[in-house]
Amino acid sequence: VTLLSNRPSVITPFRRLILCAENRKEMEDWISSLKSVQSREHYETAQFNVEHFSGMHNWYACSHARPTFCNVCKDSLSGVTSHGLSCEVCKFKAHKRCAVRATNNCKWTTLASIGKDIIEDEDGIAMPHQWLEGNLPVSAKCAVCDKTCGSVLRLQDWRCLWCKAMVHTACMDLYPRKCPLGQCKVSIIPPTALNSIDSDGFWKATCPPSCASPLLVFVNSKSGDNQGVKFLRRFKQLLNPAQVFDLVNGGPHLGLRLFQKFDNFRILVCGGDGSVGWVLSEIDKLNLHKQCQLGVLPLGTGNDLARVLGWGPSCDDDTQLPQILEKLERASTKMLDRWSIMTYEIKIPPKHSYPTTPEGADDCQVDGTTNTHTLTQQDLQTDRRAPDLCFFLFFLCCFTSAEVQNRKKKKKKKNDPSASN
Template sequence: MDHFSGMHNWYACSHARPTYCNVCREALSGVTSHGLSCAVCKFKAHKRCAVRATNNCKWTTLASIGKDIIEDEDGISMPHQWLEGNLPVSAKCTVCDKTCGSVLRLQDWRCLWCKAMVHTVCKEQLSTKCPLGQCKVSVIPPTALNSIDSDGFWKATCPPSCTSPLLVFVNSKSGDNQGIKFLRRFKQLLNPAQVFDLMNGGPHLGLRLFQKFDTFRILVCGGDGSVGWVLSEIDTLTLHKQCQLGVLPLGTGNDLARVLGWGSACDDDAQLPQILEKLERASTKMLDRWSIMVYETKFPRQHSSSTVQQILTYEDSVAAHLSMILTSDQHSVVISSAKVLCETVKDFVARVGKAYEKNKESSEESEAMAEKVSCKEPLLCPSYLIFLPKLCLCVCSGLRAGISGSLSSSSVISRLLVNADSFSCDPETFDCYTEKCVMNNYFGIGLDAKISLDFNNKRDEHPEKCR
């Protein structure tokens, strides 16, 4: 990933006020999209100067800080990371509280983490340790990322100051690609290593990075589909006891965000610092998530046409002779019909008895075979192992007993109980079940979202048809 390498993330942009190149220190032209800006640290450069820019983008790991690391009796901490010039017009020095910066040249400094701005002469008077600014509760300091596991993933350790860091997932394609703006802004406010684009690898890498934290928070910036994607990956990694999830709605159809009180859409990335503060104070609510389980059952045996015809013949014969018995005035006809009817019923009962005996023999054979293979079952791959991680989900322990007490026992009721309380049952109960999908229950089961997704996919495949 580029942000672990210290490389700048360039994009072409325009500047409404005088701006200066951080490489050659000359002014950038006011021509539209003439200059380049780093999406993370706001380092400015001419297009011709970008290749000469040093790879000193915002720090992400302990190794990226290098020799500037601070070690004292309190442990390891990080210094300020300064970027020179191009300060806002209203900038004031943190030390002397006087105006700093200039529109005439590249001068004075801004910290990429705490956003402190100082004059060059005042910089030495400021504490060397960076306090990380107003978002420090949510920030993972680069000092916390200091090793790589055997699979090549970065491992985050939890320093005392970082009790509940924030993991951010942004769907860059949400809201007519509005997510790109939010992706840039979050990387400027937080550690770039804790901000991930769902369209570039999904949520797995981010959750792997945070899985060692006892508690952490997740912010998903996108629609209901993005939230469902992240929740499914949380289930896969069994992290549901460690994290709480918030939603920043982008685009349309954000039912879950409305339910949780975050509104229907957010289109102003300038409000992100305030949103992060609200997220730190937010209360938690439980969300119903239903695992839809299916099981196979045998279809009723299809009768051959001759069997069906034979049954119809029985029905017609019985009906005809009963009619004669009830309506005829001739004793001989009644006696004859009664005799034929008795023979027909006797023959029918005999055939039913034979069918039952045959079915009983097949059942006994099946039971004998099942008993023979049952001793080999532990050696096979039992299907219920797939669901063991989900035994940790929150379930009301009295649910099964309460329903059992109010219903009579039957095989149908047993299956309903497994569906109602599947995660608190013994694993053996899952033998005949397979998980089909997971449904998040707030306004609906997502049928409207599926239709919208299908439409968007078709529009991406055939843009010429949607002008």
């Protein structure tokens, strides 16, 4: 609860409410009611994450090395360390006092979020540019006239959040209206393809030809000493935010369920061995092994699975993500076995007696099954900064206990001195 213009302001996970009441008791009743509702919303997010599709900005305090301007009041952001707030997805800038007045125009996620800017022609619905004003990089050049654009003196000129094109205000009408989605277009699901969510909780999706195999990204924000946070932000900037999910917030079930009706899609898990196993187990539960492939971007501390299978020890440079996505789009597939073994114990004779065991009898029963996966190995030369990525495609096969039993007998003979004599 904060004080804003002599009126209490309650910030919930999804919205900011400014409350007005006739007396203090009534105000306290409102606040207690809102807090009780807020505690229940955490459970609802596991089924439907409103944060992904609301269009609200995700603010964080930041500093800037060059003059930066507020996208609300258009004044400069001043300060020594913390210059103001920035949206982690669309880079919308605002003073702390102006953030409450910012419009919910963050990066589009669905067809409904585009609104009146939608383009309709004889070919159907097309993706328009989503322009954000000002705060362009120093080296920015206009995509129309190829002249320098942007300014360090004021908020001027425009940048598309999807294709990253930059244009002068005077040149905007000369630039094509349809957005090509940029260098990651093969992996991006355009908002025009995500119509709505049906009663079963799945996307009613119609992917364009440019997105034949859309990408679903899971990031463990706690992996690698919390380094996953910057990768989470970067993926949301490069892709549709509706494609990117934080494993810490609800796990992989929501993302997999939303993508369940896609004929074919790819999954990228950014985290350690535990994160990969978590997603694989959820894929088995939902029986999606025939329609998805899975790759790994190692962010954990150990990353033993990534080391053994050639994905590299770790990836800590989020600036390499466009190159990693490009390699991922051209990756090939290879097989990988993932074992699931279950053992249970039965009574055995005391240690001082050594009865002979009839052939075919066992003192321990082992049931084993395995998931045989297809993993992709990049055809490109490995970049030390960008780990090799592998994919899994699942098949089921049976694994008998004979080999496990044989290995156990060999190990017992090796450890038993009497057996060697």
